[in-house]
Amino acid sequence: MTEFEDLEGVGPAIAEKLHSAGYDSLESLAVATTGELMEVAEMGTRVAMKVINAAREAAKMGYEKASEVMERRKHLGYISTGSPALDKIIGGGAETQGVTEVFGEFGSGKSQIAHQLCVNVQLPPEQGGLEGKAIYIDTENTFRPERIAQMARAMGLDPERVLENIYIARAHTTDHQMLLAEKVQEMAKEGDVKLIVVDSLTSLFRTEYCGRGVLAERQQKLGRHIAALHRLSELNDLAIFVTNQVMARPDMFFGDPTKPIGGHVLGHAMTARIYLRKSKANTRVAKLVDHPGLPPESATFQITEAGIRD
Ligand code: GTP
Ligand code: MG
Numbered sequence: 001m002t003e004f005e006d007l008e009g010v011g012p013a014i015a016e017k018l019h020s021a022g023y024d025s026l027e028s029l030a031v032a033t034t035g036e037l038m039e040v041a042e043m044g045t046r047v048a049m050k051v052i053n054a055a056r057e058a059a060k061m062g063y064e065k066a067s068e069v070m071e072r073r074k075h076l077g078y079i080s081t082g083s084p085a086l087d088k089i090i091g092g093g094a095e096t097q098g099v100t101e102v103f104g105e106f107g108s109g110k111s112q113i114a115h116q117l118c119v120n121v122q123l124p125p126e127q128g129g130l131e132g133k134a135i136y137i138d139t140e141n142t143f144r145p146e147r148i149a150q151m152a153r154a155m156g157l158d159p160e161r162v163l164e165n166i167y168i169a170r171a172h173t174t175d176h177q178m179l180l181a182e183k184v185q186e187m188a189k190e191g192d193v194k195l196i197v198v199d200s201l202t203s204l205f206r207t208e209y210c211g212r213g214v215l216a217e218r219q220q221k222l223g224r225h226i227a228a229l230h231r232l233s234e235l236n237d238l239a240i241f242v243t244n245q246v247m248a249r250p251d252m253f254f255g256d257p258t259k260p261i262g263g264h265v266l267g268h269a270m271t272a273r274i275y276l277r278k279s280k281a282n283t284r285v286a287k288l289v290d291h292p293g294l295p296p297e298s299a300t301f302q303i304t305e306a307g308i309r310d
Pocket of ligand 1: 111
């Protein structure tokens with residue numbers, strides 16, 4: 001708390017308020033918005049602005065040299081999906097300091113990849129992991145510990161230990177989902193959480209905000225949620241993996257009738273977007289879409305008893 005009290009204009013009372021509202025570092029204050037502080041820490045506009053500016057100053061947030069960015073990016077971690085072919089098209093696996101999205105129709109393998117990542121994140125780096133724990137925010141009640149155990153056994157791991165390292169929370173509303181994401185910061189500070197799954201990112205938003213009248217509101221809230229996830233991934237050097245459904249476009253007769261939910265708000269916010277398509281039997285085709293630094297290549301993988309494989 002002394003860290004906050006050192007900021008100009010922040011006394012013990014405000015420091016206490018900020019802490020109980022969930023802010024726990026200068027960085028978290030520096031990237032907060034005035035409206036956010038006014039709402040959750042019940043302070044006036046002027047105080048909120050002052051606190052944010054002081055935190056930005058103290059956290060030295062602003063420009064940094066490209067060489068420093070390069071240095072930080074050297075430490076990016078990757079979690080293997082279980083399929084080397086899929087890892088390859090997305091640049092090595094699900095990346096830390098970023099958000100990876102998979103979208104596709106029901107049964108295309110989104111939740112299966114999410115389960116596999118929860119196992120693989122626990123492996124040592126030379127085997128495609130980050131020796132970390134996983135958090136699974138489940139909005140559709142599709143998390144299956146039995147499937148995790150099956151995947152763990154297939155890799156010669158102790159299923160009980162693997163299950164010990166995965167924390168599950170079931171989200172019931174969009175507010176609840178956003179709150180759970182905020183809670184992660186407390187757990188992640190201990191340092192060993194390396195993966196957060198949100199399965200599905202959009203389903204609650206879609207059911208709570210349906211109809212054209214609330215579309216703008218939904219998009220704004222979704223935008224805030226993604227921004228919070230990005231912040232988590234950067235502050236804690238962890239990977240975020242989110243799933244997303246496709247919407248049927250009955251008004252569209254030409255081209256691909258399946259587009260991910262969430263429109264531009266999501267599209268521009270993702271580090272990598274992967275489109276999954278069912279092929280014959282257990283085979284799935286993944287295509288990397290809209291990536292700033294990688295070509296839009298496809299990979300084929302399988303969902304087997306053992307998990308995700310080439
Ligand atoms: P929705 O959440 O409904 O949108 O779909 P999803 O994309 O999350 O699909 P999911 O990842 O749940 O994939 C389900 C598919 O995975 C099933 O249709 C099976 O083909 C496959 N699958 C799931 N469990 C197993 C298993 O234990 N063994 C094998 N071989 N395949 C499995
Ligand atoms: Mg699913």
